[in-house]
Structures are given as structure tokens and as C-alpha cells.
Amino acid sequence: MTEILVFAGIPILVLVLLSLLGATWNIEEDASEDAEEGFRQRWPSDRETAVCIRRIFSPQDREFVERQGSDRLRQIYRAERTRVALYWVRRTSREIGQIMRDHRMASRGSANLQVGRELGLALRWLEFRLICGMLIVLIRLFGPHALKDLATQALEVSKSIGRVLVDSAPANRIAAAGTPGGA
């Protein structure tokens, strides 16, 4: 019984920790970045951003640096790319977190809340946070290049959350406006 609890408990604990990591690791480190840049919001599905993310995680630049034959360059390259990759993960996590908070506030006044869709959204949100947590840990451990697929998946999940929320926003607003005490 104890073994079962241990075997079942450890993965759950790891998942919860990763989820929390995806949402909170950035708080202390990103305070200055927030002050520096504010929230210049642009939707992550912009074509330029997608090209940029692929570039961060692409091995092409690493191969070019390898060809230069300098360990110092390799180290600088890895440090630079890791920094950019971590920044992207934290920023994306923060932006989607803000969108989810806004959605939660809007949903409170909604009269036609669809439980199935909200549940699906919550699961996607949990998946997204897990992916972000894993990305942060793995980028720190192995560098960004081993993670292209996971980063692409995070981008896709963040887009799908955005699509669901964009589709549901007008309905929620109308419902909330028609509800006593609604916005």
C-alpha cells in the first residue's frame, strides 16, 4: 500500500511542482523586466513571433557556432540562447495567465456558462502550465535546442487557449451585460 502511494504520489507531486514552477518561477526574476518593458501585448500567434520561436530553438545557429571551433563562443552562444528561451517561456506563461484571469473574471457574470468548454479550457491551461514548467527545467538543464518540439507544442496550446477565449468572449460579454450585476 505504501509503495503504491509512493509510486503514484511522486509523479503527481512532480507534476504539481512543475505546474507551479511554470507559473511562479519567473516572479522574482522578472520583476525588473516587467518594469523595463511594461506589458507591450502582442498576440503570440503573430507570424513574426512564430518564426522567432523556431529560430530560438532551431539547431541551425548552434551548428554554425560549432563550426567556428571556439569553446568560448559555444559557451556564450548557449548562455545567450538559454536566456532568450527562458524569457519567452516566462513571458508566454505570464500573458496566458493574465488572459485566463481576465476570462475567469468575465465568466463570473456569465449566465450561459458552458461547463464542458470551461473544463476543457481548464485542462488545456493545466497542460500549458506543465509544459512551461518542463520547458524551464529542461532549458536550464540541456539548453534550448533539445526542446524544439515541446516549445512548438506550448505555442500550439497557447494558441488554442487564445482561440477558445476569443470565440467565447462576445457571448460571455452579452450574457454578463444581461445579468443583474453583470459588466
Next chain:
Amino acid sequence: MNEFAKFGGLQSAYDDLLRRTLAGIPSDLARLIYLASTRDYNSGAYHHEGLSVRHRPGEARDALQTAHRDIFYKLAAMSLEEMVDELELYVRVSREQTTGLLRAWQELEPYRVAVPMEVDPTIVRLFLSNIRLALEVLKHRRLQHQGLPSSASPLPSLGR
């Protein structure tokens, strides 16, 4: 109709800018720096004397801003190898001493002011990071070419 005319005016100013001014500048990095120099440091507003004479001031301003962003995104999407080539070309046509230019760029980071406003912050980070890396690559190549012992000499391998 008005909207179409407005768009047509902006397109005309943009084409004019590309054809008359930017086509004469030999590299995208130099174009980026040129376009950034047409922006007022205090207000962030763009101004180009010739373009404003030939087009409405608003259209000229928007054309400069659009061109600035386009060139920036083009550079940010480049591979590191392409960025190194861009920087090498920029150094060559700048008529400055290569060593001095590389040193000034590494210490002062003047390329930071070449970033347009209201662009994605992740792309800004990637662009700045690529410039820093390209500078390191050029410095490394230069020292190798001169046969000098450099800080780019092999270090003990880490985890390899």
C-alpha cells in the same frame, strides 16, 4: 474611398522610400540604423525631409515606421550566419577601423537604439542576442586571422 486613398498614399510613400533612399544603402543592418536615425529620440516620431515634401507628413511618417519594422523583423528572423554576414558587410562599408567598431559596439551597444517601438519583446531579445553573438564571431575570426592568442582560445570542455 478615403480609406483607400489614405492606404494608397502610404503605399506610395513606402515605395518611394524603398526606391529612392533605402535601395542606395548596401545592407539591411545599415538600413535599420538609418531608419532609426530618422526617429526623434524624445518623441519617437519619424521624420524625413525629402519624403515629407513629396508626400503628406503623416504618410511619410507611417512609411518610415513601417519600413523600420519590416527591416527589423527581417533581420531578427535571420540565422546567426546571415547576421554575421550582415555585420561584416556593415563593418566593411562603414569605413571605420574594424577593431574600433567592434569594440565600440560591444561596449556601447549602440544597436539597442535601432530597435523600433512596439515590437514583440521576445523578438527584440533575440535580435540583440544575435548581434552580440555576431560581434563575438567576428572578433574571434579576426583574432584567428591575425594568429593572435585570444580569449577565444579553447577552454577545458564542459560536459563533453
